[in-house]
Amino acid sequence: MSPSNGLVLKVADRNAVNFYWPLMGGLKSELFHSEIVSKLRHYYSGSEIDYEGHDNSGIFCVLEGWLALSKSLENGHTQIIDFALPGDILLPAGADELTSVYSITAHTDVHLAIFRSADWEKLIRDIPDLSKLVAGLGASYHARISERFLRMGKGNAPMRIAYALLEFSVRLQSQKMIPANSFHIPLRQKQLGDFVGASSVHVCRTLGDFMRHSIVSINNHMDVQIHDFPALANIAKINLPQLTVSIWPGWRQ
C-alpha cells in the first residue's frame, strides 16, 4: 500500500503499521503485525461513506479532508452533528458495537485509513499512547458537542453561528499553522444551517448582519475572514481561550 501524502498514518505493507499522528504532540509508533490491516481509501467530495443505521464496526482515521457526521428525519431534514477533520478518529458504531449512529459524508476529497474493530483493539493494546490519543480526541468531541448543545437549547441563531465560526477557527488552527482569522469552510449556507440548527435563509440573514457590522467578511463561497474576535466571542457567549484548551487536544503540551 502507498504512503499517505502528509505521512500521517502509513501502512507499509500487510505486516507493518507505521503510525504517526500529528495531534497530542505527534504520536509516533511502528508496529509489526501480520494480522493488522488498514484499508487506505479515497473518496470524492460529496460521496456518502457510511449510512445511519447500517452495519459498520470499522474505525475511520481521517488523513485528509472534511467529513460531516449527520442524522436525518423522515421528512428529509438533516442535522450535522459534527465535522471530522484531519487527525480525527471516528468510531461510528453505537452501543451495540455494530450499527452506525450517523451518516458520514465527504465535504471535500477525503483520505481515510479504515481498521476493522478487532485490528483496532490490537493497535490500542500495542500502542500505549494511542488510547490516550483516542481519549483526548473523544474529550475534544465531547467538549465541542456540549458547547453546541447548550447553544441549540438556550441560544439563538446569531449565537450558534458565531460559535460555529469560532469553533472552526480553533480547530483549523489545531490542524495546521494557519492564521486563526482567515480560513475556508467547504460548506454551503444550507449545510452551515444544518450544522447550527437554522434554515439556509436565516443563515444568510445572520451572516449578512455580521458583515454589515464588520465583524466578519465572507466571500467566494465561505472564505471567512474574522475581523473582530471579541465581538464574535461576545455574540457566541464563549470564552475563546477556554474553548481553545477544551477542544484542542495536546494544546501546548
Add this chain to the structure above:
Amino acid sequence: MSPSNGLVLKVADRNAVNFYWPLMGGLKSELFHSEIVSKLRHYYSGSEIDYEGHDNSGIFCVLEGWLALSKSLENGHTQIIDFALPGDILLPAGADELTSVYSITAHTDVHLAIFRSADWEKLIRDIPDLSKLVAGLGASYHARISERFLRMGKGNAPMRIAYALLEFSVRLQSQKMIPANSFHIPLRQKQLGDFVGASSVHVCRTLGDFMRHSIVSINNHMDVQIHDFPALANIAKINLPQLTVSIWPGWRQ
C-alpha cells in the same frame, strides 16, 4: 443481562478494589494495588458536585442516583446535556484533561466512586474488559446525544419531549428490571425543559396534550406511565428497537 444487586463497586480497603459493574454482561474483577484509591462519596439531592470550567481530572463511577450534566449561559439559562444513571462512568474533563466541560448536579441522593486519573489509567490497563466497558458507555452516550441533537436542530417540542420519555424508559430498563411503561423521573417540568430545550411553560402544555390524547399519564411530580408506545415513538420519530440497541450497552449479550 444480570440484575444489579446493590453491590456494584466496592473498595474494600486501600489495597483492594472489588470491581463489579452491572452493564456489559456484568463485568467483574478484583484488584490489589497499594496505589489505587477510590473515594466513596455520598451527595444529597440538589447538591452541586462539579463546576463547569473548574479543575477536575477525576473519574466518577455512578453507584446510585441521578446526576445532571449541564452547562449555563451568562444570563442564567441552563441546558442539561445528559443525565448519568447508576452504572455510568463520567470523565468530565475536556481535551486539556483537567478542566471540567460541564457542571454536575445531584438530582437524587447519589453515591459515587471517584478515582484520580492516574489511578484510573492503572485500572484500565489491569482490567482488560474495563476499556471495553468504557467504550460501550461512551458509544451509548454518543448515540443518545446524537438523537437529541438531531431533534434539537430539526424537531419541535413534542418530538423532543416524546423522545426524552422514551429514552428514559429504555435507560431505566437497562439499569434494572423495571417495567418499561411505568417509572419515576426525579425532575421538575423546569428541569425537563432544560433537558429537551423548551421552557417549563411549554413542557407543561405539551405534556398536557399527551395526556389529553391518552398517550401518557403523569402524576405526583413525574410518575410517568406510558400507555401508547407507538404513538409516542411516532411523535418522537424514533424506531424504538433500534434506539434500544444503540443506547443499551450489552443488550442481549
Add this chain to the structure above:
DNA sequence: CGAAGGCTTGACGGTATTCAAGCATAGTGG
C-alpha cells in the same frame, strides 16, 4: 447563451418564549 445552483430579500405564518395571574399541594408551626 442558456441552464443550474446558490445567494438575497420580502412577506407571512407558526411555534415557542415571556410575563403574569390564579390554582394546587406539601410542609411548617402555632
Add this chain to the structure above:
DNA sequence: CCACTATGCTTGAATACCGTCAAGCCTTCG
C-alpha cells in the same frame, strides 16, 4: 387542626424569533 408559606403547575395574552414560500439575481460552466 388550621392558617401560612413555598414551590411548582396551569392557563391566557402578547410578543419574538425563525421557518417556509416565492421571486429575482448572481456566478459558473458547458
